[in-house]
Amino acid sequence: MSKLKLAVIPGDGIGWEVIPEGIKVLEAAGAKFGIEYEFTEFDWSCERYHKTGQMMPEDGIEQLKTFDSIFLGAVGFPGVPDHVSLWGLLIPIRREMEQYVNLRPIRMLKGMTCPLVGRTSEDIDFYVVRENNEGEYSAIGGRLFEGTDREMAMQESVFTRLGTDRVMRYAFELCRRTGKEKVTSATKSNGIIHTMPYWDERFAAVSKEYPDLKTDQYHIDILTANFVLHPDWFDVVVGSNLFGDILSDLGPAVAGSIAIAPSANINPEKKYPSMFEPVHGSAPDIAGKGIANPIGQIWSGAMLLEHHGHQEAADAIVAACEAVISGGGPKTPDLGGQASTKDLGDAIAAAI
Numbered sequence: 001m002s003k004l005k006l007a008v009i010p011g012d013g014i015g016w017e018v019i020p021e022g023i024k025v026l027e028a029a030g031a032k033f034g035i036e037y038e039f040t041e042f043d044w045s046c047e048r049y050h051k052t053g054q055m056m057p058e059d060g061i062e063q064l065k066t067f068d069s070i071f072l073g074a075v076g077f078p079g080v081p082d083h084v085s086l087w088g089l090l091i092p093i094r095r096e097m098e099q100y101v102n103l104r105p106i107r108m109l110k111g112m113t114c115p116l117v118g119r120t121s122e123d124i125d126f127y128v129v130r131e132n133n134e135g136e137y138s139a140i141g142g143r144l145f146e147g148t149d150r151e152m153a154m155q156e157s158v159f160t161r162l163g164t165d166r167v168m169r170y171a172f173e174l175c176r177r178t179g180k181e182k183v184t185s186a187t188k189s190n191g192i193i194h195t196m197p198y199w200d201e202r203f204a205a206v207s208k209e210y211p212d213l214k215t216d217q218y219h220i221d222i223l224t225a226n227f228v229l230h231p232d233w234f235d236v237v238v239g240s241n242l243f244g245d246i247l248s249d250l251g252p253a254v255a256g257s258i259a260i261a262p263s264a265n266i267n268p269e270k271k272y273p274s275m276f277e278p279v280h281g282s283a284p285d286i287a288g289k290g291i292a293n294p295i296g297q298i299w300s301g302a303m304l305l306e307h308h309g310h311q312e313a314a315d316a317i318v319a320a321c322e323a324v325i326s327g328g329g330p331k332t333p334d335l336g337g338q339a340s341t342k343d344l345g346d347a348i349a350a351a352i
């Protein structure tokens with residue numbers, strides 16, 4: 001029996017409602033496939049920020065390093081500026097633990113309604129690989145002459161060879177591992193004339209290591225259009241931090257709903273714990289009502305198990321989600337039903 005030591009951070013809002021369902025389903029898969037867990041819960045959140053002035057304690061990262069993985073709900077809530085909650089918790093975790101891959105499967109589960117007319121789950125099945133440590137989201141920059149008419153703000157992008165090559169290599173390896181054919185690069189080398197031509201250069205260099213795989217590239221503007229018009233064109237799409245961020249919300253929206261979409265912040269070398277979280281946020285508009293869809297959280301649990309080598313258990317979780325949605329099981333209001341978060345979680349656990 002393997003035992004996974006997991007740090008659990010529900011965070012804010014519906015994080016507290018979907019995390020219990022995520023754990024329930026991990027337990028159900030564990031019982032079936034012989035996986036044991038040790039869960040430790042942390043109250044790191046905007047609420048904690050209100051009380052203490054910090055999203056997490058000074059030694060938060062050190063505490064997290066002792067776990068196998070992190071299972072996170074969502075952080076951010078009205079009353080705390082989003083850049084405070086993001087830079088006070090998520091970004092430090094992603095960077096200091098070298099979770100340089102943000103992986104999002106874009107898959108339309110059977111039973112979901114696609115916002116694109118005429119598309120079925122056959123057409124929408126690919127991955128977005130987002131660079132998660134550098135790029136446009138850098139703290140380098142500043143303001144000058146604040147409050148005067150000479151006021152200015154500057155922000156630098158950072159693209160390193162190490163950073164670009166390793167995320168691209170991950171995308172190619174993922175493509176091979178999942179039996180897919182093509183890696184697409186998101187670029188903008190016509191407008192952004194230093195970093196993006198460099199990105200293209202590295203993509204061409206790294207792709208030479210994978211002669212068995214096809215490649216192509218699009219500027220980000222037409223790429224977003226193609227996600228909507230031709231989602232069936234894509235297998236694995238790799239992008240910088242900003243472009244990947246945009247694509248990785250557009251993708252799940254095209255696949256039916258961001259409420260069911262999972263994501264993983266991965267340190268592929270397993271030197272540090274990776275972090276698994278739904279794509280959605282804390283949904284303050286529905287928090288406390290018990291109606292949030294828990295599938296994004298549950299599916300993130302499946303990605304966690306996959307990361308730790310429990311492929312069969314991971315597949316069983318995704319299959320159970322699909323069976324419940326397509327088989328007339330309980331549906332939360334976002335899916336057009338009236339079921340509660342717990343009803344849906346119970347049904348998925350039972351399906352396993």
Ligand code: NAI
Pocket residue numbers: 014073074075076077078082090258259260277278279280281282283284285286291292293294296334
């Ligand atoms: P959001 O994802 O929280 O909500 C967007 C819309 O989707 C809302 O109408 C919400 O009710 C709905 N929704 C989201 N998840 C749902 C679920 N599981 N079931 C049913 N409906 C769901 O995004 P929003 O409103 O932009 O952000 C709210 C807060 O969450 C902000 O503070 C933001 O910074 C934070 N946030 C945190 C993220 C994270 O922790 N990784 C990601 C995105 C936002």
Ligand code: MG
Pocket residue numbers: 245246249
């Ligand atoms: Mg985003």
